[in-house]
C-alpha cells in the first residue's frame with residue numbers, strides 16, 4: 448500500500464476528521480512524526496461551527512515557568528500545533544512565552560485555555576478571559592472552556608457566547624461536563640459547546656460519553672490520555688503485548704487507540720523523546736481485535752478522585 452493511501456485509510460478511523468494533506472503545509476503544519484523521517488500532517492477534526500482542531504495536541508499541566516517555556520517551544524518545533532493550558536495551571540504566561548520563543552505564527556496554532564470556577568459569572572467571566580489573553584500575550588483564543596460544572600455556569604457561558612460573537616474566541620466549549628450538565632446548559636445556551644474535554648484513558652474509557660457527545664455534535668477531547676502513568680500504564684501487559692506487534696510503546700498504543708475512536712488527545716511530557724514518540728502514531732493501524740483487547744482494561748471510574 449502506498450504511504451498516501453495508507454494514511455488516508457487510517458484517517459477514516461477518526462469519524463468526522465479531515466485529512467489536511469500530505470507534503471503541503473496546510474492549517475496546522477507538518478510533523479516529522481516517524482523514526483524513518485517521513486512526514487505526515489496532524490489531522491484535524493471539524494467542529495460543529497466549521498473550525499478545524501488538530502486531533503493530537505500538547506498538554507501543559509505542571510509545566511510551569513522556564514520548564515513550561517522550554518517544553519512548549521520544543522513541542523511546537525517538533526510539530527505540535529494544539530497547546531492546552533488553563534488558569535489553574537498557573538502557566539499561561541509561560542505558555543505564551545514558549546509560543547513566542549518557537550517563532551511560529553500565531554495563526555498556525557490552536558491555543559486552548561480554561562476559565563476556573565472562581566471566575567464564573569458574566570462580568571467576572573469576561574474579565575477572566577481578558578486576564579488569560581493578557582497572560583498569554585494574545586488577542587484571541589482558539590478554544591476557551593468552562594473548566595468544571597460548578598457555580599454560576601449560566602453567567603460564565605453567556606460571557607463566552609458574547610466573546611465568541613465578538614470574534615475573540617474561535618470556539619467555545621466545556622470540560623468535565625456529564626450528560627446532565629450538558630442538558631442543563633442547553634436549556635439556556637444559544638450556542639452548543641463544540642468540545643467537551645473529559646478524563647479519558649484505557650482505565651476510564653468513557654464510551655457512553657463518546658456516543659452521547661457524538662449524538663450532540665460535540666467533539667470529545669481526552670484529558671490525561673496516558674492516565675498520568677497511573678495503574679502502571681507504561682508497563683501494562685495488555686498494551687505492551689499489542690505494542691510488540693506494531694513495534695510501539697504503551698503510550699503510542701494508547702494514543703492511537705484514542706485516535707481511532709475519533710477522540711482528540713493532549714498528552715503532556717517534559718521530555719523531547721516522549722514528545723516525538725507521542726507524535727509518532729500515524730504510521731500504523733490497530734486492527735479490530737487489538738482495539739477490543741483494550742476494552743477489559745476499563746475500570747469505568749475516575750482515576751483522579753482527588754480532583755472530583
Ligand SMILES: NC(=O)c1ccc[n+]([C@@H]2O[C@H](COP(=O)([O-])OP(=O)(O)OC[C@H]3O[C@@H](n4cnc5c(N)ncnc54)[C@H](OP(=O)(O)O)[C@@H]3O)[C@@H](O)[C@H]2O)c1
Pocket residue numbers: 505506507508509531532594622623644645669670671672673674675676681696698699713714715716717718721722724725
Ligand atoms: N480539563 C481538565 O480538568 C484537565 C485535567 C487534567 C489534565 N488536563 C489537560 O490534559 C493534559 C494531559 O493530561 P496529564 O498531564 O494529566 O497526563 P498525561 O498526559 O496522561 O500523562 C503525563 C505523564 O505521562 C508521562 N509521559 C508522557 N509521554 C510519555 C511516553 N511516551 N512514555 C512514558 N511516559 C510518558 C509524562 O512524563 P514525562 O514528562 O517524563 O514524559 C507525565 O508524567 C494536561 O497536561 C492538561 O493540559 C485537563
